Amino acid sequence: MSRDYGQYCGLARALDVVGDRWNLLIVRQLLIGPARFGELREGLSGIATNLLTDRLRDLEAGGVIERRLSEDSNAITYALTPWGAQLREPINALIRWSTPLMIRGLEGDEFRPDGLLVALPALFAGRIPADQAVAVGVTVDGVTVQLQATDAGVGVGWPDGRELDAVLTAEAPFVLGLAAGVLSLDDLAALIDIEGDESALRTFFEAPRPSVDVTG
Amino acid sequence: MSRDYGQYCGLARALDVVGDRWNLLIVRQLLIGPARFGELREGLSGIATNLLTDRLRDLEAGGVIERRLSEDSNAITYALTPWGAQLREPINALIRWSTPLMIRGLEGDEFRPDGLLVALPALFAGRIPADQAVAVGVTVDGVTVQLQATDAGVGVGWPDGRELDAVLTAEAPFVLGLAAGVLSLDDLAALIDIEGDESALRTFFEAPRPSVDVTG
């Protein structure tokens, strides 16, 4: 690849920059936060190191990411530029579109809980669940992610020490189906585990959210 | 490519289906409307025929497109499935993201006016410009596209015979900059040509629209 489409079309030009294999997955990792070379390699399930080097150079030349030398020099950190960070919207849209592919289950694919930090905001995008200061946890593969009601919508992140009103423990496909609104807590009653105030969970998982289609 | 990422991640699974080279551009063409093999080949500026065949098969197997045999058989038409048509949102998001790349100008790339039928709805996405029954034309490369105020937002299409309140003639980058809101009619006064009621054009090009960043 790396070959330009040669079309004066927004989609073609966007793909000239981020369409190469691995590029958008690198951006996904950096949407979680700045990362070192090795962290990226780890989060991308073992991309070949030469490819990661190439892609990082391409993305830097394209203005999507930047290299930062940490204070003590010698340590290079990769981070999104402001423009690169705006890829969150296209990526969120692709994540919502992929819902029919996700509710099929893992099918042998590798699951990394930090992916929830990108997937859950995409599925909850922009909706405002409640005025209350509700915070719940979602535990997948033994790792807990915190959902928190904010004025702007649902905030997603690692637990920040605050008390959780409830914790939902479930397999990854169930969590994503719940977040996308194609599965309900009642549907999954026998397959999930809930501790604490179940109504706090319903605040999140029964509120309106971006429509996704499951026709696929 | 065609190789799966092997990650249980919405973005990775989406790219497993539409991430191969040419795939999203094929979807872009089909967002304009169903098309024959030769029309796709034409609209993709001469993609190799074997690649087009491969991609069409992949997309069909992935549930994104379907082959329709026309009534008199012998003529195959390709069209998006309902799920495939939902790629409009991710594609729109990428088109909005690409604005900084587009306002740089053509730079030798091929421009096809039918691309405006996809680009303009992306840039006007969802906003409601006016209650009036205003319709204007945008002429690029001698081809005119019609913009029409509707309850749902801006409707974009080929002229349907109705009388146009105004016609804007300009180079493609100017039209896209105007639609994205990073250029104004006043900025471009000397570079564009306006016939008819200029205020009708302002109804479209000075209304609020999705924010795009030009930091790139």
Added chain:
DNA sequence: CCGCATCCTCATGGATACTG
């Protein structure tokens, strides 16, 4: 270890010619 370069193999992309 971390960041990257080099080599090698093989799948994929791309251009052309060809066929029903």
Added chain:
DNA sequence: CAGTATCCATGAGGATGCGG
């Protein structure tokens, strides 16, 4: 017109090496 078949260049993927 709608694809196949063929050939070649390129890129992906994996292993390894190397300086810091």
